[in-house]
Amino acid sequence: MDEPEDISSEIVAEKPKDRFLPISILIAAVIVSGAVVFSALYRPALAPTAGGPAVPDNSGTPPVASTAEAMKIGSRDEVIGSPSAHVTIIEYGDYQCPFCTKFFTETQSLIVKNYVNTGKAKMVFRNFAFLGPESVAAAAAAECAFDQKKMWAYHDALYQSKVDDEANGGSENDGSLNRALFLNIAKKVGINVPVFTSCIDSNKYAGLVAQEKADAAAVGINSTPSFFINGTPVQGAQPYGQFQTVIDAALKG
Secondary structure, X not given: OOOOOOOHHHHHHOOXXXXXXXXXXXXXXXXXXXXXHHHHHOOOOOOOOOOOOOOOOHHHOOXXXXXXXXXXXOOOOOEEOOOOOOEEXXXXXXXXXXXXXXXXXXXXXXXXXXXXXXXXXXXXXXXXXXXXXXHHHHHHHHHHHHOOOOHHHHHHHHHHHHHHHHHOOXXXXXXXXXXXXXXXXXXXXXXXXXXXXXHHHOOOXXXXXXXXXXXXXXXXXXXXXXXXXXXXXXXXXXXXXXXXHHHXXXXXX
16 A cells, blocks of 8 residues: 655655745735735726716626616706606716816816707716725715705816815825815805804714715726716716717717
């Protein structure tokens, strides 16, 4: 009968440096797994591209049931445009997201001019506040503005303030989205300031903002800006021409 191979002499003869190899492999594995976890938790919007499809990665397309759920207009959705418009554009954004400010400055006004103001489309903005405490505070302030039917005016002013901050070298959670700014914007857009102040100071909508984030994740949102146009997902601050292509196709559908 064959005897088991005796490897004791090989173990004894093993060089000291070889004993460190499993440890180094383990450390490398921990580093790699940490990087994977980080990338899963923080996924900024895809960089804009000059061409290509309006949906850059079809593998991430939400299931039909989730898409249908996302397209439902809720009681906390402030709509701009005709309620009967054939096309509905849902945007999920974060007020600190640099790609959201890019969409705001380069594309939103063209969509509003050519589709919303002409009665062809309506737009809804929803919070996906995932970039930190200032994102949450800004989203909650916008919800307070919603109570006075000023959400879209407040939304535009918030994004413009972030555009200005970025132009001066600002970044995420740099202190620019603060209480003083929120109150100043409220005055500019014609909001009842005492009522608005009470709303933000009571942290009235912190829970709602958290729920909006969870609801967005449930329909497949994991970066900003992200859009559904009559159910078709569009991810990132794509050039206006790509939005135009999707919207025109929806108008024909």
